[in-house]
Amino acid sequence: MTAATGTTSRPRTPLRAYGASVLLGAAATLSGVALTATSGWLVVRASERPVVLTLLTAVVGVRAFGISRPLLRWAERVRSHDVALGDLARAREDVARRLVPLTPARLGRRHRAEVAGAVVDDLTDLTEAPVRAGVPLAAAAVTVLATAGLTALVSPTVALVHVALAAALAGVTLLAVRLEADGQARLEQARAEVLRVGELVALRRRDLLAVGAGTDARRWLDEAQAHWSAAVRRQARGRALAQGAAVALLGGATAAAALVVARLDVAAPVAALLVLTPVALSDALTPLADAARSLARARAARRRLDVLLDQPPAVVERPAHDTVTSPVPHLRLEAAGARWRPTEPTAAGADALDLDPVDLDLPPGSRTLVTGPNGGGKSTLLALLARQLDPATGRLLVDGTDARDLPLADLRSRVAVVDDEPWVLATSLRENLRIARPRPEPLDGPDLDARLVRGLREAGLGPWYDDLPAGLDTRLGTGDRALSGGERTRLGLARALVSERGVLLLDEPVAHLDAGTAAQVMGDVAAAAGRRTLVVVSHDDLPAGVVDRTVRVGPSEDGTR
Numbered sequence: 374m375t376a377a378t379g380t381t382s383r384p385r386t387p388l389r390a391y392g393a394s395v396l397l398g399a400a401a402t403l404s405g406v407a408l409t410a411t412s413g414w415l416v417v418r419a420s421e422r423p424v425v426l427t428l429l430t431a432v433v434g435v436r437a438f439g440i441s442r443p444l445l446r447w448a449e450r451v452r453s454h455d456v457a458l459g460d461l462a463r464a465r466e467d468v469a470r471r472l473v474p475l476t477p478a479r480l481g482r483r484h485r486a487e488v489a490g491a492v493v494d495d496l497t498d499l500t501e502a503p504v505r506a507g508v509p510l511a512a513a514a515v516t517v518l519a520t521a522g523l524t525a526l527v528s529p530t531v532a533l534v535h536v537a538l539a540a541a542l543a544g545v546t547l548l549a550v551r552l553e554a555d556g557q558a559r560l561e562q563a564r565a566e567v568l569r570v571g572e573l574v575a576l577r578r579r580d581l582l583a584v585g586a587g588t589d590a591r592r593w594l595d596e597a598q599a600h601w602s603a604a605v606r607r608q609a610r611g612r613a614l615a616q617g618a619a620v621a622l623l624g625g626a627t628a629a630a631a632l633v634v635a636r637l638d639v640a641a642p643v644a645a646l647l648v649l650t651p652v653a654l655s656d657a658l659t660p661l662a663d664a665a666r667s668l669a670r671a672r673a674a675r676r677r678l679d680v681l682l683d684q685p686p687a688v689v690e691r692p693a694h695d696t697v698t699s700p701v702p703h704l705r706l707e708a709a710g711a712r713w714r715p716t717e718p719t720a721a722g723a724d725a726l727d728l729d730p731v732d733l734d735l736p737p738g739s740r741t742l743v744t745g746p747n748g749g750g751k752s753t754l755l756a757l758l759a760r761q762l763d764p765a766t767g768r769l770l771v772d773g774t775d776a777r778d779l780p781l782a783d784l785r786s787r788v789a790v791v792d793d794e795p796w797v798l799a800t801s802l803r804e805n806l807r808i809a810r811p812r813p814e815p816l817d818g819p820d821l822d823a824r825l826v827r828g829l830r831e832a833g834l835g836p837w838y839d840d841l842p843a844g845l846d847t848r849l850g851t852g853d854r855a856l857s858g859g860e861r862t863r864l865g866l867a868r869a870l871v872s873e874r875g876v877l878l879l880d881e882p883v884a885h886l887d888a889g890t891a892a893q894v895m896g897d898v899a900a901a902a903g904r905r906t907l908v909v910v911s912h913d914d915l916p917a918g919v920v921d922r923t924v925r926v927g928p929s930e931d932g933t934r
């Protein structure tokens with residue numbers, strides 16, 4: 374119901390998909406109400422020692438309601454989770470599709486894994502809201518109305534007590550949502566402040582001590598921690614207030630029902646039934662606190678997703694005039710400079726560039742090492758070549774045509790990027806490699822497997838692969854076969870090699886490896902690259918023969934540009 378679509382994370386599954394769950398939930402709660410009421414009637418009636426046969430219907434009723442309540446609850450859970458999980462799967466797919474044009478330019482300096490983790494959590498909060506809040510609240514409303522309707526047949530006044538109870542509880546729920554949203558916002562702010570101050574003090578402790586600011590640093594930490602504790606206490610107070618108010622209202626409603634019933638001319642068992650009904654309704658009303666929490670979380674999650682997904686992509690496609698036909702295109706940067714953010718005026722009023730204009734010719738099969746100081750723009754240069762960014766000055770030519778006049782997919786499908794954030798999917802080794810090969814796949818099963826294994830060997834993972842218990846079927850990732858930093862990098866290289874793309878852009882590919890292994894892996898990768906174009910970003914020299922020239926970007930050692 375709350376999947377992200379269109380320009381914002383709008384609801385996707387209509388509420389009526391949850392209709393069956395609401396009815397099942399209401400039926401389960403009504404069974405609970407009937408169980409309590411019938412039991413009350415039975416106990417009081419039995420105390421009058423009637424003929425046992427007159428109790429039989431109530432006994433059967435108690436059993437039937439006792440059995441139907443959990444069964445109906447189970448059915449409600451299965452049904453609502455079924456809808457929500459389907460919705461979550463669609464929402465994840467949709468958001469992943471929308472994140473592609475925003476990656477990496479619109480993710481800021483955050484790691485992709487961090488963004489993906491936060492997005493997954495937010496989508497979960499968003500799609501859980503109907504299950505944790507929508508269904509229980511709607512089911513509670515149906516239950517209260519149905520109970521009030523039935524009670525009205527015996528005593529309209531007690532029915533009014535039920536309706537008043539429901540209205541008051543709706544108000545308490547709204548208040549709880551506000552308190553919870555406020556509490557969560559304060560808590561997030563306080564936590565961010567603790568992290569910020571903690572990181573600053575940890576990273577700069579020597580400098581702080583050197584200028585005699587050790588005591589100040591401790592005070593900053595204490596203050597941040599005190600704000601956090603205050604936010605936690607405030608949130609707990611808000612929750613306790615809402616829960617306490619709900620319990621007080623239930624107690625008040627029971628007392629009110631008892632007062633009304635005392636003046637009614639009804640048999641004792643019926644009186645017990647009427648007085649106990651508000652107590653029985655508490656079953657329908659206990660999920661309200663959880664519902665408030667879930668609604669507040671979903672609201673915050675929606676806000677964050679909207680901010681992320683509503684950004685304009687860094688590369689906007691315009692109508693293409695040409696196509697890329699060569700498998701290994703000739704790339705050329707002409708005075709190409711780049712900027713990650715659309716405009717970032719400097720103090721001087723000019724727009725700062727993240728990569729100063731460079732000329733770079735990359736004929737098919739060329740081998741280039743890109744070096745330069747940290748922050749000089751090496752990764753930015755690769756982003757230009759992969760068209761993750763368009764040049765802010767100059768242009769990128771692909772086989773002589775301005776890249777902006779070509780379909781984006783044409784260039785991207787010929788370029789493989791291995792960046793400095795190697796990732797592993799929690800699935801089989803085969804699927805981790807196959808993701809690099811778009812379908813339809815020209816190779817069939819055994820041939821494809823052989824190609825994938827060759828890619829692993831070319832990336833220096835041969836001995837590692839030979840030790841795996843289940844070969845390509847070995848599951849990787851958390852809880853299964855864990856990979857070291859170096860193995861992850863080599864898996865990324867293997868992916869690039871099996872992709873068969875004509876241009877390989879490698880960003881610090883061997884930064885995680887020791888010098889000997891790094892030299893060997895780079896030699897193997899260069900050999901496997903064959904006639905493909907290779908561009909390697911590295912701070913270190915590469916073994917002889919891997920590259921045929923070196924290009925430096927960023928300020929020179931004396932600081933000039």
Ligand SMILES: Nc1ncnc2c1ncn2[C@@H]1O[C@H](COP(=O)(O)OP(=O)(O)OP(=O)(O)O)[C@@H](O)[C@H]1O
Nearest residue numbers: 477478481482713727746747748749750751752753
């Ligand atoms: N995804 C991004 N979003 C916003 N700014 C970015 C992004 N990537 C890089 N930058 C900025 O662009 C500038 C150049 O960074 P870049 O990563 O290209 O340098 P680099 O030479 O590869 O550095 P390093 O050797 O540290 O990896 C820096 O100011 C950096 O903050």
